[in-house]
Amino acid sequence: MQTKKSFLAFPIALGVFGIINTEFGIVGILPQIAEHFQISTSQAGMLVSMFALIIAVSGPFMTLLFSGINRKKILAGVLAVFAISNLFSAFAPTFTALLLFRLLPAFLHPVYFSVAFAAAASSVAKEQSATTVAKVFIGLTVGMVIGVPITSFIGDQFSLKAAFLFSSIIHAIALVGIAAFIPSLPVKSKLSYGEQLTILTKPQLWLNIAAACFILAALYSVYSYFAEYLKVVTGMNGKIVSVMLVLFGASGIFGNLQAAKYVSKNRVKTIVFYPLVLGAIYLLIFCIGSYSIPMIAIIIVWGAVFTGGLIVSQTWLTSEAPETPEFANSLFVSFANLGVTLGTALGGWFLAYMGTRQITWSGVLFLVLASVCI
Template sequence: MKKIAIIGCLGMIGVITTEFGIIGILPEIARHYQIRIDQAGILLSAFALIIALTGPFMTLLASGINRRKIMLVAIALFAVTGIVSSLSPPFWLLVLVRLIPAFLQPVYISTAIAAAVAGADESKANQLMGIVLGGIAIAMVTTVPLATYMAGLFSWKTSFVVQALVSLVALLAIFKVMPSMPVKEKKSFGSQLKILKSSKFMVSTAMNFFMIAAWFSTYSYFADYLGKVKQMNPLMISYMMLLFGLTGVISNWIAGRMLGKNLVLTTTVFLSGTLLIPFALQFSGGNTITTMMVIGVWGFLYAPCFLNASAYMISAAPNALEFANSLATSFGNLGVTIGTLVSGFVLSSYSLTYIPWVGAAFGLASLLMIAIRSRMWP
């Protein structure tokens, strides 16, 4: 199953590069299309909103289809999106073409995880899931900063070329290496939908939403924040994204092992960064070295958020793995959408310097959900 997990990880790199590679070039896109930065942020928030609204339904519909076929179709759509986006289409078309693969993103993630953990011992499941979701951290340290770096050297359109190439490599790997994986026993819709009646699962879902909203309320405007508040140029910002991702790769590996020992403590420790980072960013001021240290810690605490959220939600619904995963992805992306929109409102109405505190507010709400679940369902 480790081979399947690695292939799933490679596809995840393509998925994440497409979804979040846009963050580093939002200022350039805003300038090119002569729009405000919060309007350019629609390229991220609209993508995430589609995932949030359609993810569970698409996953249910695809639950009986051969997992290899689903993964191939999903990654192919991501590759096409990158190619079309690199041609600098009108802004409305750029938004539209980014929405297409969003319909299958949660299907890909839940399918890749289900394929990786199929038949694995429970003690190994979180580690295999960690390998798949480790693609998020790997993308943050390789392809996402590379896309930003290439955009700085050439043009923002080059970033989409990088995104397309990554997806094409993942597509080739799935086609050549992954075996056919027909679903042997399709669970009924009713048996999977039962988890929505579980109060424990719904509290876990709320925790997921608030946690992702907390992180992305600041991370969505990472490049703009570093450029305008910390006075960094595009090249320096790409280095900061590299540092951010590098510490994230390490923490994702650590979190995958910690989760198997203590789920609640692991989730709480990494979530505490949503409260720590705003103070640290404020303290660092204009000192570049101190800011670099803060970004390193920020990346370390941020990276496992999707892994922690998935593990936390699945622990409340072990008998509906794929559907629970799709809900984790959907509500996580709803968190991306709301976090991005709320911070966009704050920066357009007040100041960019306030957005880390938006994250702290969402972080407190997420910690409250953990406390409620721990008290009611110990």
């Protein structure tokens, strides 16, 4: 019975992959979009930046708005909107229309994630919840690492239209999976908006939010410049860097599941040691990152620890608000996006003013701040 329940995470994870692919996969086809609509690449970049901004700003409010609806209906409904949005995007006559078709579903992105984590956790026994949520995170990991090259490949080999249709089909398949295999998940005791908002009065919650935000910042301040570091410091060419990205993602799938086991066993010890482990990896990257063979070994470990940080920070933040799991998860989605923004900005500053090799110190700085909050 538990095995069957554990399987329920996979249709949800496929939906996560589809949504993450919609968010980040477009990065691989921005030049084609710019050429197709006769606009600059920076203008096309609004499809990425505006999408992320909507997620960060609207997440908690949209989750509150949908908090009383059956979770299965929410999951299916959001996927239907994303499927239709990508279908319309494939045939958008103007860039303005494409921007509209893309940004409207962005408001529902955090709703899906918030409900997905809560639904996955509630579908199994409490001691298995972290492992089941980790399976949902696999969809996120694969979407982040594989989504960009797959979308870019489809766009290059076929057409811009085909790239959007691919994403639409993924959402449709996930929708069918949820409709067929996920049982009805009604909200048994809906809290009022005011009752849910009262969790924001907890000082401990804000420390956990800050810790999660800084951990995500630490992750992305270095990872955002992964390719640049390997090219400039390690001396790898573009093809090898692509292989390293896939290797990083593959080890990340393993890291997700392992981190979930550690969290289930001892949540506090795991969160305390996590910044130390990631910090040690950053120091190794700084010291021996110019050597190809050692760097490959580091990348394997780094990928596992990197994606483990997602489940660790999500569990740490939501542990302080078990009475409102969806709202707490929406806070994680919003502040995770804020962390990504902060990390990418500071890492970029280190890159521009201190040199490529120094970006690891931006990650270390955020890890120190996370440890203080923990």
